Amino acid sequence: KAGVTQTPRYLIKTRGQQVTLSCSPISGHRSVSWYQQTPGQGLQFLFEYFSETQRNKGNFPGRFSGRQFSNSRSEMNVSTLELGDSALYLCASRLGGGETQYFGPGTRLLVL
Amino acid sequence: LAKTTQPISMDSYEGQEVNITCSHNNIATNDYITWYQQFPSQGPRFIIQGYKTKVTNEVASLFIPADRKSSTLSLPRVSLSDTAVYYCLVASMNRDDKIIFGKGTRLHILP
Numbered sequence: 001k002a003g004v005t006q007t008p009r010y011l012i013k014t015r016g017q018q019v020t021l022s023c024s025p026i027s028g029h030r031s032v033s034w035y036q037q038t039p040g041q042g043l044q045f046l047f048e049y050f051s052e053t054q055r056n057k058g059n060f061p062g063r064f065s066g067r068q069f070s071n072s073r074s075e076m077n078v079s080t081l082e083l084g085d086s087a088l089y090l091c092a093s094r095l096g097g098g099e100t101q102y103f104g105p106g107t108r109l110l111v112l
Numbered sequence: 113l114a115k116t117t118q119p120i121s122m123d124s125y126e127g128q129e130v131n132i133t134c135s136h137n138n139i140a141t142n143d144y145i146t147w148y149q150q151f152p153s154q155g156p157r158f159i160i161q162g163y164k165t166k167v168t169n170e171v172a173s174l175f176i177p178a179d180r181k182s183s184t185l186s187l188p189r190v191s192l193s194d195t196a197v198y199y200c201l202v203a204s205m206n207r208d209d210k211i212i213f214g215k216g217t218r219l220h221i222l223p
Contacts, residue, residue: 004155020123023190031166033210033211042214042216043156043199043213044214045211045213046214048210055210056209056210058210086126088153090155090156091155091213092155092156100146100158100161101211103148103155103156105154105155105156106153106154106155107218108153112148112211
């Protein structure tokens with residue numbers, strides 16, 4: 001089976017812009033979670049989608065949003081980018097609830 | 113969600129066995145223990161998972177005592193390429209809880 005894929009792998013944006021990141025889960029997996037990783041804060045949970053519905057949410061401002069499509073692919077959007085949004089954004093998929101998560105390679109976002 | 117505590121960092125030498133212990137005092141009956149490995153600028157990679165006693169796979173062993181309040185990841189004969197951050201997670205088998213990562217243990221293998 002193909003693993004979790006994320007696009008793009010690298011992205012450079014400027015403050016105030018918005019960005020959309022994409023994640024394709026492992027085939028058959030219905031849950032997709034998003035994490036932000038920075039050197040100072042480590043891996044922080046953003047949100048999880050299951051069957052097109054947001055199931056869990058972390059403590060991030062409303063500028064961070066996401067959605068999931070009927071084929072389980074997910075996108076996350078960050079509006080009005082700030083310098084502090086520079087990070088590695090990771091997506092993980094799992095079958096449903098309680099199972100092991102499998103991570104993608106991440107999208108490296110740099111905000112200038 | 114059960115909180116986990118791990119050492120911030122560890123050093124070891126090539127060829128040695130490395131044991132990383134994780135404390136999870138308030139683990140619940142339905143919780144299982146999972147370990148991930150992460151290299152810089154990559155996503156975490158699943159290593160091993162267990163519920164009780166001992167689990168072994170091709171890369172590691174996981175030891176869980178009877179009270180399940182801690183667990184130990186054992187890496188046999190480490191090499192330089194095992195230098196990474198190792199995360200211990202505790203999560204329920206039956207709930208849809210979000211999976212939260214702690215700070216992990218930064219393992220540095222020396223030649």
